[in-house]
Amino acid sequence: METETKHDLIMKYIQDLETGSRISVRQTAKTLNVSEGTAYRAIKDAEAQGFVSTVERVGTIRIEKKQKPSIEKLTFDSVVKMVDGQVLGGRGGLSKSLHHFVIGAMEIDAMKRYIGTDDLMIAGNREAVHRCALNSGAAVLITGGFEASEKIRSLADQLELPVISTSYDTFTVAAKINRAIYDQMIKKEIVHVSDILIPLSKTRFLFSADPLTRWEELNRTTTHGRFPVVDSKMKVVGIVTMKDVIGHQETDRIRDVMTSDPLTVTPGTSVAAAAHRMIWEGIECLPVVDHDHSLLIGIITRRDVLKALQMVQQQPQMGETIDDLVSANLTDESDEDHDVFRFAVTPQMTDYLGFLSYGVMTALVTVVGRRVLNRIKKGDLVVDNLSFYFFKPVQLEQNVTVRPKVLERTRRNGKLDMELFADGQLAGKALLTAQFIDRF
Missing domain, CATH: 3.10.580.10 (CBS-domain)
Structure with missing residues (x-):
């Protein structure tokens, strides 16, 4: 029997064990008549795949492999935390994913066609709407701090669909959930x-x-x-x-x-x-x-x-990140002799004082640095260091000009000096160093 076949045999043996069973190299080798080295490698492979775990003071045990949650979905449990909610019933369904949310601001007959399985109905103190949503397979979020009746709580437990109460108003709750869904769509x-x-x-x-x-x-x-x-x-x-x-x-x-x-x-x-x-x-x-x-x-x-x-x-990727926002507003006006980039400050890029935020400034310098260095050498790069000196704040609706200058370039590294001007006046200087990723 070849080593690869033995490895597969051990992997199948481990997968067939009941969850919670202890696994040892010596016992596995003895049971399957293989060497301890072969058994060890298979057990470590099983651990890397996620159905074996080593627990301190317990040993190596068979566990249920956890599936990665979908990054594009929110669970009802995350909604509870988001709105500082209280679960009134249906706790068994908290791990379910939220598909859509519906605001119950119309007559019941009219809203039925908008409700689907694992949706979230947002409504106030309207018991008939709560019951309709649960019977349609949707969870319920009650706004305004209102409670649910015992009948609704019992129905929620029976169907394993959460009923949640929050002190926030409907508009605030909808805005919070909408923002969270948007953020999830951005994530990779x-x-x-x-x-x-x-x-x-x-x-x-x-x-x-x-x-x-x-x-x-x-x-x-x-x-x-x-x-x-x-x-x-x-x-x-x-x-x-x-x-x-x-x-x-x-x-x-x-x-x-x-x-x-x-x-x-x-x-x-x-x-x-x-x-x-x-x-x-x-x-x-x-x-x-x-x-x-x-x-x-x-x-x-x-x-x-x-x-x-x-x-x-x-x-x-759907939705804009800060880098996307900066890139979309960045104009390249470079010529053969000089690199020049221009940028207009929009309301989303400002801090609470109305100035361009330092985080957006950093993103701006990084995006410009990547563009300039990619002209020298195509491919990916990693920013190693960024030193930024701020001389004056940049205000809303001001036009920013970035003038980068290549100080050093090698096969593996690039170094840039940058000057930022706001309406013609020097607002900051930056020094950026990066490494290119060589492809093999």
Whole structure:
């Protein structure tokens, strides 16, 4: 039987266990007649996939795999928190997703056609409307601080549809929910290392006691020459690259040439953070370790990270972020000799005093910096540092001119000096440095 087949056999064995069952490497290896190393790799793979968890003082147990919630949906439970509400009935349905909200400001016969399953009916002290909504499959949000009758509470419990009471008025509640739905539409799903990692069963790694000839064997079968090093307990203790191996004898051990205490990431690390770390250090792969014991569970490569970042950028996005707002209002008036960008301050960009907010100014400088540096080299980049000096406030409806100047550019880095003028007067200066993401 091949190792891959054994791995699949162990994975199926783990998935068939009842939720809450304890799992040990030794017992799994004995039950399935496989080596403890093969059992360990499969258990770590199962943990990375989310149906096994290691609990302190309890051990490794089988758990129910949690599905990622949809980022485009609000739950009734989130509505309760949003409106400082009190749940009067139907608590069993709080985890359901809200599809639409309907304001009950018309006659019951007229509103029936607008109510759907898992909608939210917003109404005041109108029991007939509450009953109609529940029977149509919708939850109820009672505004003005009114209570619900015992009959409505009982019906809500029976149907597992929440009935919520809030002291806010209908207009305020509708505005809050509308804003939350809009914000959810803007969000993009955050991709984590766990979504792209190469599992342990497919990871090439070295033991610290291995001879250098083992590195040469792995190097011939992979596209990168960087391998994590583990001890006998699978704890990551180092990393080995071609630079470490050159000049050493084949009889030397990996522990004699490896770089100790390497950079690692955990499954919960965002891909964006991992990408920044890899770019900053100039490395092409990172070991992925568990949260508690620094045990190896896989690796991520720069190629996979770049693919994930491109996927995030291509996700459909509705609604405007601050960067979108700045980009839409930014006019490029550059010529062959000078880069010049112009920008008009709109009400959405101001603070409570009516001045252009510092956050929008920072976004403005970043957007301009990206555009200028992308002319030098196409592709993604990461802003490393931004120093901003504010000389005078910029007011509503003033016209801002940004004059960027490239101070330094290399294959991997770019540095810009920028001056911001408000109606011709110097309002601020900024120094921005960034790193380009090389594609492999």
